[in-house]
Amino acid sequence: MTPDQLSTAIVDVLTTLSDEGALALPDGVPASVTVERPRQKGHGDYATNVAMQLAKKAGTNPRTLAELVAERLRASDGIGDVDVAGPGFLNVTVEAGAQGQVAGEIVAAGASYGSATTLAGKKINVEFVSANPTGPLHLGGTRWAAVGDALARVLEFSGADVTREYYFNDHGAQIDRFSSSLLASARGREVPEDGYGGDYIQEIADQVVAKRPDVVDLPDDEAQEVFREVGVNLMFEEIKSDLRDFGVDFDVFFHEKSLHDSGAVERAIARLTEMGNTYVQDGALWLRTEKYGDDKDRVIVRSNGSPAYISGDLGYYLDKRERGFDLCFILLGADHHGYVGRMMAMCAAFGDTPHENLEILIGQMVNLLRDGQPLRMSKRAGTVISMNDLVDAIGVDAARYALSRYTNDTTIDIDLDLWEKASNDNPVYYVQYAHARTCRMVENATDLGMAPPADFDPRLLSHEREGELLRALAEFPRVVASAAELRQPHRIARYLEDTASVFNKWYDTRECRMLPQGDEPASPVNEARLVLTVAARTVFANGLGLLGVSAPERM
Known part of the structure; x- marks a missing residue:
């Protein structure tokens, strides 16, 4: 029972x-109730505080309501026992057969186990x-390559129609500085003071x-x-190649320049003007953002007629909505x-709902450590450490896992000495090895x-360690669902590590041997444990897949 x-x-x-x-709830019966795994042994397999949540609305005290629910719940299929604890907690023990059946359900679901339709129909x-x-x-x-792709995978697994998009900035001052740096390098001159350094500039110029x-x-x-023209394209092809090698494939590469060339910016400004959300002051065109919660209004078109940076944002957002997207995510760095x-x-100025039609996630900095000291520079990339520096040090799997393992608002210190280890101290190795062990x-x-x-006796999975593993697998x-709802793929990584620990404890328990010993024939309990092993393999593979990390069969 899940x-x-x-x-x-x-x-x-x-x-x-x-x-x-026997129960009066003015707001009706809730569609679902919160069920959790208790932290302490002896408190059953699952616990819920539903009686404490509903008692006041029902005009009774929590303990009385809990006793009423417990009496009926004990008669439900698959329920072993229900205890009422404290002020009204319900501690539920599931029958071994009902609990063991979870393994069969996981094996039957296979690669789709853990998927949902909660976001079906959502673009x-x-x-x-x-x-x-x-x-x-x-x-x-x-970091955003790892987290963004993992988030997209989680949203797809939850039923959404997801498009991965890269906004290609080929318009503006930074491109000017890049091209002037290439020119200087090709001419044998010093790179401009505000230009770009690093060996890659000479490589691209050549x-x-x-x-x-x-x-010349x-x-x-x-x-x-x-x-x-040529240098930007070469640089971008290199970026795209690096991303593909990192396991990230984009559906759309959107060029900023196209917004200005296609009239998308002008169309967006016209839409906002029709809605009464622009005005002219001091010769410039302004957007009324303050009334929608911004700290001040923003200039869209400067008094000299040149578009301000936000004008591109207006055109780009409207373009996405016109392409039929219900929800637009933008993942940005800490400086944004x-x-x-x-x-x-x-x-809001377009008439949409913030955090419903548009969500912005902010990610913090990433630091690399070697021998406990931070790495500051890359010879090829100049003053920054690049994706390839990280991948060359610890590999794609470890890099993706390390970057996806933390909440977005946390600064990450990646200890290269740890993440390149082939030991249980390395989190990705620990999870991948658990999968390889099941294989x-x-x-x-x-x-x-x-x-x-196809048909096994789930009641045979009755050992305490088996119950712990079954409950862990049932949580996937x-x-x-939580990772999708909260936009936090790191929850999957932490879950996999916890579940790998539970699996290893079961594996190491002598009483839970999966294979028959010696010349003994396979017994029904051996077969039941084989189903449990395949279920664990399924969960590890599905979870690693959502993070874009491989699930090796041998290590």
């Missing part, structure tokens, strides 16, 4: 009591990384010259345009924290002629 199944059973009891007139755009093509991806962008040999004979202004207020005000166990069973039976769908 937590959701128990929740349904409790709701059924409440509904019956309400129908019989979601997840825009992430979106680093300027002026250099290799730095660690901040790499590639541009190889593609366009005539550039052009005047500086014409040559810079060549370096802009002040950006949130104006973007939410912009969303080896299944392989050994196959060598003995065993196969997971709720963890995924």
Whole structure:
């Protein structure tokens, strides 16, 4: 019995009591109730405080309501016992058969176990990384590559239609500085003071010259345009290649320049003007964002006629909504924290609902440590550490897992010495090894002629360690649902580590051996434990897949 199944059973009891007139709830019976795994042994398999939540509305005290629910719940299928504790907690013990059946349900569901339809029909755009093509991806962008892709996977697993999008900034001052840096490098001059350094600038400049040999004979202004066009494309192709190697594939690469070329910006401004949300002052066009919660109104078009930076945001947001996206996510770095207020005000100015049609997630910094000391520079990328520096040090799996393992608002210190270890101290190794262990166990069973039976006796999974593992595996769908709802893929990583620990304790328990010993034939209990092993393998594989991390069969 899963937590959701128990929740349904409790709701059924409440509904019956309400129908019989034994329980009066003015707001009606809740659609679901919270069921949790108790922290202390001896408090049953699951616990709920539903009686404490509903007692006041029902005009009774929590303990009395808990006793009433407990009496009916004890008669439900799959329930072993129900105790009332303290002021009105319900501690529920599930029958071994009902608990063991979870393993069969997981095996039957396979790769779909943990998926849901809660976001079915929802079209979601997840825009992430979106680093300027002026250099290799730095660690901040790499964090969003891991987290953004994991979030997209979780949302898809919950039923949403997700588009992964990269906003390609090929318009603005940073591109000017990049192209002038390439030009200077090709001419053998010092890079401008506000330009870009690092060996990659010389590499890209050399590639541009190889593609366009005539550039060396052009005047500086014409040559810079060549370096802009060819150099930006070369840099961006490198970024895209690095992302693919990192396991991140985008559905859309959206060019900022296209917003201005297509008239999308003008169309957005016209829409806002029609809605009465713009005005002219001091020769500039302003957007009324203060009335929607921003700290001040924002200039859209400057008095000299040039568009302000926010004008591109207006065009881009409206373009996404016109493409049919119900919800637009934008994942930004820590230096964009002040950006949130104006973007939410912009969303409201279009008549949309902030945090419903637009969500912005802010990620904090990432630091790399070697021998306990922070790494500051990369020879190739200049003053920053790049994605490739991290991947070269610990590999794609460890990098993605390490970056997805923490809440977005936490600064991460990645200890390279730890994450490159092939030991249980390394979290990703610990989880991947648990999966590989299940694969080896299944392989050994196959060598003995065993196969997971379609029909097994779930009551045989009655050992305390088996109960703990079954309850852990049953939690997976709720963890995924929570990760989707709260936009926190790190919950899956922490869950996998906890579950790997529970699995290893079961594996190490002599009384829970899966394989028969010696020449003994496989017994029904061996077959039941094989089903449990396959269930654990399924959960580890599905969880690692949601993080974009491989689930190796051998290590």
